[in-house]
Amino acid sequence: GINFFVPESLQFLSHTPEFWQQEILPSKTVLFLGGPHRGGTTVLWRCVREHPDIAGFGDSFTTGIDLSEGIFMQDVYPNFGIGMEFNQYDWRKRRGGLGQYALLPEHRVRLNESSRLVTEANQARLLNRFGYFWNLSKPILLEKSPPNAVISRFLQALVNLNVPGGLERYGPSTESIENSGESRAKFLFITRDPIANALSHKAWKDCKRMPLRLLVANWVAVNTYMRENMPYLQYARVLRLEDFQKDPDSHLKDIFEWLGLDPLLYKNRPPVKRDTNKKYRKKYCALMESPEQRKEHFEIKKQFDETIKSLGYDLSEWDCGAK
Numbered sequence: 001g002i003n004f005f006v007p008e009s010l011q012f013l014s015h016t017p018e019f020w021q022q023e024i025l026p027s028k029t030v031l032f033l034g035g036p037h038r039g040g041t042t043v044l045w046r047c048v049r050e051h052p053d054i055a056g057f058g059d060s061f062t063t064g065i066d067l068s069e070g071i072f073m074q075d076v077y078p079n080f081g082i083g084m085e086f087n088q089y090d091w092r093k094r095r096g097g098l099g100q101y102a103l104l105p106e107h108r109v110r111l112n113e114s115s116r117l118v119t120e121a122n123q124a125r126l127l128n129r130f131g132y133f134w135n136l137s138k139p140i141l142l143e144k145s146p147p148n149a150v151i152s153r154f155l156q157a158l159v160n161l162n163v164p165g166g167l168e169r170y171g172p173s174t175e176s177i178e179n180s181g182e183s184r185a186k187f188l189f190i191t192r193d194p195i196a197n198a199l200s201h202k203a204w205k206d207c208k209r210m211p212l213r214l215l216v217a218n219w220v221a222v223n224t225y226m227r228e229n230m231p232y233l234q235y236a237r238v239l240r241l242e243d244f245q246k247d248p249d250s251h252l253k254d255i256f257e258w259l260g261l262d263p264l265l266y267k268n269r270p271p272v273k274r275d276t277n278k279k280y281r282k283k284y285c286a287l288m289e290s291p292e293q294r295k296e297h298f299e300i301k302k303q304f305d306e307t308i309k310s311l312g313y314d315l316s317e318w319d320c321g322a323k
Contacts, residue, residue, distance in 0.1 A: 013128040017120035017162070020127050025163045025184045029259065030141045032155055032187050034148025036222045037082075037098055038200035039192040040241030042067060045144040046270045047252055048188070053261050055138040063133055071145035073133075076126045077117055077154065080109055080147060091210050099207040100214060102150060102221035110150055110225055112232075113157035113170045123161050140259055149226040152187050152233055159185040172231045186235035188255065189226055193242065194219040194308055195284060195318045196277035213300050220304055223311045240312065241276075248272040285320035294322050 015024070033048070035041050049056030057068040065072045071079050081096030091097070096104050111117065134141045148155060153170065160166035160183055169180035192200075198215035201207040207215065230236045237258065244251050248269065256263040287293040301315045308315055 011129070011132045012125075013131045015124060015128055015131070017124040020124055021120075021161070021163045024127075024136065025159065026165060028136075028139060028141055028184060030143065030159050030185045031259065032148040032152065032185060033142065033144040033190070034146050034150075034152065034187065035190040035226070035238075036149070036192065036197055036219050037146045038204075039146070039197055040190040040244065041144055041146050043241075043270075043272060044188070044190050044244065045142070047248060047272065048255060049142055050268050050270065051140075051256060051261055051266045053138050053265065054140040054142050054259075055135040056142045056144075057130075057133040067144075069145040070130055070143040071147055074126055074129050076122045076158075077111060077151065078108075080104060082147065091207070097206070098204065099201045099210050100218050101147070102218050102225065103214075111154035112151075112229075113153050115154050115157075118154065118157045118161060120161060123158050126158065140261065146222075148187065149189050149222055149229075152226070152229045152236070156183060156185045156187075156233055159183075167234055170232055183234035185233075186259065187230075187233050187237075189236065189238040190241055190244065191223055191226070191238065191311075192240065193277055193313050193317075194304075195315065196280045199280040199284060212296060213303070216300055216304060220307055220311070224307070227311065245272055245274050245276065281318070284318055288320040288322050297322070 031048075031054070033041055033045050045056070048054060057063050057065075057070070060066060060068055062068070063073070066083060071077075072083055080101035081094055082098055082101055084094075084097060091100070094100070096109070102109060130141070130143055156167065157170065160168070160181070163184055165182055167181045167183040167185075191197075194216050195212075197219050198212050201215050202210065202212075226238065230238070235258075237255075239251060252266065252269065253263040256266060288297060297315075297318065305315050
């Protein structure tokens with residue numbers, strides 16, 4: 001697209017923090033979409049952005065950015081090594097990156113409302129960058145990056161900073177959130193079965209050699225942070241890719257109503273494949289014929305089974321008859 005030839009330094013609006021706070025954000029909702037990589041964020045984003053009252057970034061051809069993810073567009077907060085894997089072939093020498101970024105020290109990856117990055121200057125810089133690609137006449141402004149699930153509290157604070165009537169206090173209790181203003185940020189998360197998610201990672205060359213246990217550990221970290229963040233978010237909901245694939249129209253209707261939009265205006269849903277985990281289950285059961293894979297599988301179960309069950313999945317479904 002044309003933006004590939006436009007210097008990034010020119011791909012910014014020039015609004016002041018006060019203009020965003022006083023003139024734009026009070027009548028908008030910034031919708032952040034996130035979840036584990038390879039977990040359904042892209043298919044959900046492609047579906048949601050087709051509503052006529054939602055402003056998205058457009059595809060990679062339009063933006064010149066990988067997967068049109070905001071985290072690659074901006075310089076306000078870190079990208080945790082994601083997108084930089086090509087600089088280091090050996091995954092063991094990477095600092096973060098796909099398949100392991102959530103395993104970085106918590107203080108480095110789990111940004112929240114106490115971050116020193118929550119400033120008016122950063123608020124305007126981020127929104128001026130995203131705003132270059134948004135149609136600001138629309139009420140919902142959509143941004144998708146998988147790590148939004150981990151840094152959601154930070155994003156909520158940044159968007160609401162000094163917005164009249166915006167969210168002012170943050171806490172884990174529902175009462176303290178509801179009585180502290182109206183958040184201009186909402187969060188939509190999607191997740192996926194951890195074994196299917198790990199195998200889907202390994203289909204990428206940058207993650208091909210990473211151990212299954214490491215990829216599952218990263219999934220656990222992302223989903224744990226996501227769930228622990230949710231009580232601090234005024235508006236957040238999570239769905240499973242498996243459920244969305246079974247009945248995308250029903251889930252989209254619920255999402256649009258939650259956003260205060262008319263579902264009847266939505267006409268052109270992109271295709272959604274059903275049960276994309278099936279091919280990975282077949283592949284995994286074939287791998288489980290080897291003693292080494294069975295040993296790794298049951299070691300993963302021993303380490304993560306209880307946590308994964310608490311997050312809505314069951315590793316026993318991947319036993320493939322082995323004991």
